[in-house]
Amino acid sequence: xxxxxxxxxxxxxxxxxxxxxxxxxxxxxxxxxxxxxxxxxxxxxxxxxxxxxxxxxxxxxxxxxxxxxxxxxxxxxxxxxxxxxxxxxxxxxxxxxxxxxxxxxxxxxxxxxxxxxxxxxxxxxxxxxxxxxxxxxxxxxxxxxxxxxxxxxxxxxxxxxxxxxxxxxxxxxxxxxxxxxxxxxxxxxxxxxxxxxxxxxxxxxxxxxxxxxxxxxxxxxxxxxxxxxxxxxxxxxxxxxxxxxxxxxxxxxxx
Amino acid sequence: xxxxxxxxxxxxxxxxxxxxxxxxxxxxxxxxxxxxxxxxxxxxxxxxxxxxxxxxxxxxxxxxxxxxxxxxxxxxxxxxxxxxxxxxxxxxxxxxxxxxxxxxxxxxxxxxxxxxxxxxxxxxxxxxxxxxxxxxxxxxxxxxxxxxxxxxxxxxxxxxxxxxxxxxxxxxxxxxxxxxxxxxxxxxxxxxxxxxxxxxxxxxxxxxxxxxxxxxxxxxxxxxxxxxxxxxxxxxxxxxxxxxxxxxxxxxxxxxxxxxxxxxxxxxxxxxxxxxxxxxxxxxxxxxxxxxxxxxxxxxxxxxxxxxxxxxxxxxxxxxxxxxxxxxxxxxxxxxxx
Numbered sequence: 001x002x003x004x005x006x007x008x009x010x011x012x013x014x015x016x017x018x019x020x021x022x023x024x025x026x027x028x029x030x031x032x033x034x035x036x037x038x039x040x041x042x043x044x045x046x047x048x049x050x051x052x053x054x055x056x057x058x059x060x061x062x063x064x065x066x067x068x069x070x071x072x073x074x075x076x077x078x079x080x081x082x083x084x085x086x087x088x089x090x091x092x093x094x095x096x097x098x099x100x101x102x103x104x105x106x107x108x109x110x111x112x113x114x115x116x117x118x119x120x121x122x123x124x125x126x127x128x129x130x131x132x133x134x135x136x137x138x139x140x141x142x143x144x145x146x147x148x149x150x151x152x153x154x155x156x157x158x159x160x161x162x163x164x165x166x167x168x169x170x171x172x173x174x175x176x177x178x179x180x181x182x183x184x185x186x187x188x189x190x191x192x193x194x195x196x197x198x199x200x201x202x203x204x205x206x207x208x209x210x211x212x213x214x215x216x217x218x219x220x221x222x223x224x225x226x227x228x229x230x231x232x233x234x235x236x237x238x239x240x241x242x243x244x245x246x247x248x249x250x251x252x253x254x255x
Numbered sequence: 256x257x258x259x260x261x262x263x264x265x266x267x268x269x270x271x272x273x274x275x276x277x278x279x280x281x282x283x284x285x286x287x288x289x290x291x292x293x294x295x296x297x298x299x300x301x302x303x304x305x306x307x308x309x310x311x312x313x314x315x316x317x318x319x320x321x322x323x324x325x326x327x328x329x330x331x332x333x334x335x336x337x338x339x340x341x342x343x344x345x346x347x348x349x350x351x352x353x354x355x356x357x358x359x360x361x362x363x364x365x366x367x368x369x370x371x372x373x374x375x376x377x378x379x380x381x382x383x384x385x386x387x388x389x390x391x392x393x394x395x396x397x398x399x400x401x402x403x404x405x406x407x408x409x410x411x412x413x414x415x416x417x418x419x420x421x422x423x424x425x426x427x428x429x430x431x432x433x434x435x436x437x438x439x440x441x442x443x444x445x446x447x448x449x450x451x452x453x454x455x456x457x458x459x460x461x462x463x464x465x466x467x468x469x470x471x472x473x474x475x476x477x478x479x480x481x482x483x484x485x486x487x488x489x490x491x492x493x494x495x496x497x498x499x500x501x502x503x504x505x506x507x508x509x510x511x512x513x514x515x516x517x518x519x520x521x522x523x524x525x526x527x528x529x530x531x532x533x534x535x536x537x538x539x540x541x542x543x544x545x546x547x548x549x550x551x552x553x554x555x556x557x558x559x560x561x562x563x564x565x566x567x568x569x570x571x572x573x574x575x576x577x578x579x580x581x582x583x584x585x586x587x588x589x590x591x592x593x
Contacts, residue, residue: 050450070453080454088447090512091440099444100455104437109465112436113429123437166455 001026001170001201002047002078007056009042009225016042018225019056024170029192029202031216031233033209035246038222040205041083044172048080049073060170075102079168083175083205085155087162089148093139096147096158097130100165130165137161137191153184160191170201177208189215213237221245263515267427271420275413284529286412290485292525293419294320294477296518298498299505300423300430301473303517306506308439309466310446311361312369314499315376319471321383321494323349323478328396328489329389331482338402338483345482349475350468357467361460364449376496383491395490402483415484422480426473431514433469442466443512497550504557511566524553 002024009017017039024030034040045051047058049070058066065073088096098104104126111119134143137157142150147158156176163171176192177185189211196202206212212219213233220230223245229236236242275286302316327345330336336344360371383390390396402409402418409418433439441462444452449459482489505524510516528549 048454050453069458070450071456071458074454074456082451082454086448086451088444088451090443090447095440095443098437099440099452099457102456104440105456107437109433109438109469112433112438115432115436126437162455 001028001061002203003059004043004047005057005059007043007046007053007058009039009046009051010054016225017046017053020222020225020227021056022220022227022230024201024203027199027201029196029204029215029217031212031219032203032205032222033207033212033219033236034222037224038245039225040222041174043222044080044174044205047073048078048172074166077167077169078172079163079166079170080172081159081163081174081176083178085152085159087147087150087155087158089146091147092144093147093150093158094127094130094134094143097133097161097165098126100162101126101129102167103129133161133165134158136164136194138187153180156180156184156188157191160188160195164195164200168200170203171195173202173204173206175205175207177206177211185211209237264428267424271417271424275416286416287486288526288529290412290416290419292522293416293423294481294485295502295505295521295525296423297426297477297480298474298502299509299517299521300427300514301470301477302502303506303509303511303514304430304434304439304442305466305470306503307511307513307517308434308442308446309463311463311467312366312503313372313467313470314369314496314503315372315374315379316471316474316502317494317496317498318376318379319349319353319474320478320481320498321379321491322352323475323480324482324489324494325383325390325396325478326475327479327482328399331400332396332398338400339404342402342476342479342483345479346472346476349478350472353468353471353475354464357464357471361463361467373496373499376499380491380495383494390491393491395488396482397488399482399487399489401487409484418484419480422476426477427514427518430473434514438462500557501553504553504560507557507560507565524556527552 004020004022006019006021007017008015008019020039020043032040032043042051046053049065049068049072052067056066057064060073060076060078063076065076065078068076088099091099103122106122107115107119115123131140131143134140137160139150139154139157139161142154147155150158156179160173160176163173173192176188180188185208192202192204192215204212204216206215216233218230219233219236221228221236221239221242223241228241228245229239231239275289278284278289279286298316298320302313306312323345325345326348327338327341330344331338331341356375360368360375363371383395384393386392409415434442441452441457444455444457445459445462452459478494501524505520506517507520508523509518509520
């Protein structure tokens, strides 16, 4: 589904990613972890087209997407969310989802000015679909509120509703549980499982290891721009290199 | 929804019909002053889509108004074309220049964009003043022909008033429709967060370019109409940056997120000078003094609104938190509130 081949990224003299190679298969739920500054979000930015790597290639369903602009990558079925949510604050909750539904993009400037009967059918369809997604994440009660009046947890859910409204084949979630309380995190896990069960491939950055253990089939660990290991959650838990990446080597701790 | 639409438009059309009589007979202000407000409405309504909805602050709107006006005037006087042809030509030239200007300029963000459009506004104004053989320099172009529909010549102030305001109403209608369409939603999404907008599959640059061209095309049309349907002459001073600032003030005062807000702003700012002029004649000030006071006042109004009410008088954001509307929507869809 998604292949990252020997990707490097550099900001000035700082090498943020160093020949990272990884693969996410169709229907998988893969976790990406690593300490702060490991390059996780940078990797997501490269995959989703916001940054271009200094070397290496990205393939989606066998097609090279390395230098495509973000909106085209989205239209090809790869959708991402942001760590700091970034909902559309000038839109209502339901409109946030409506703009993401691909059919609504069929209505351009001209059709907006001079709608045909077909335009109306599309708009009705879009509205119904949007309400469905809003309902799925449990926000139908606030559907008509301004998006910026939502709590942080609700905004996060809205971000996910917006992402799945795009009908993605692969979904990249950037720390979806950051800033959420325990209860909200659990609800979120359930939603992620639900999306995954519908056949969506999921690639997720997560700090909450217990959540990742529960969700992921496979975990990839980055540290200082390099992939240090990957494997099943159980294996990662025991892996010495991972513990060292997070807590440092034993010797250093003693000093 | 439908009922409110009919009510609103009955009110609009009704007030457009009776306004000149109220002005002439009750307030004893000439109909010509209303003419100008009609052009203000076209400018502010087109600008609100670009500034309020898409969040791209342009300070060069008057330039496109001027391009439309000068093109129509030159085509009509030098080539002798009828206004029914010169107005479309002026509009088209405005749209074309919008494309050529918009393409590089919209790559810039926030106040770099504002600065670039401001410079374009100044450059175009200076061009009107300098290109004497074409534009008539400081004096401008006069003896412009009126619009003729068959045997009917639109010459009297009242006829001109109705022509201009009918066009204004039509433009309000179009822009309002666009603002409520999915395209309008995408504009507001871009305003909120360009990167996130890319991530929902919106081609941000293309969308910005489209709305820029749309907006300046309306401004150019308004300008072309202004050339043939206002005072029979145009001069560069009418298209200076002061006008751009005035239109921005209308948008800010009326409401950044609503087409009707822009209309409200245009009406307030358009009619305010008349009131001041009346007061001025009481205080026995001469006309140039009054003009300077007006310009200063627009600046003051703009600052006051930006500080105390950045969303303007008619902010749509309040409308959208309507509780009954929510219940209605949910019951229609048969989804019970959890």
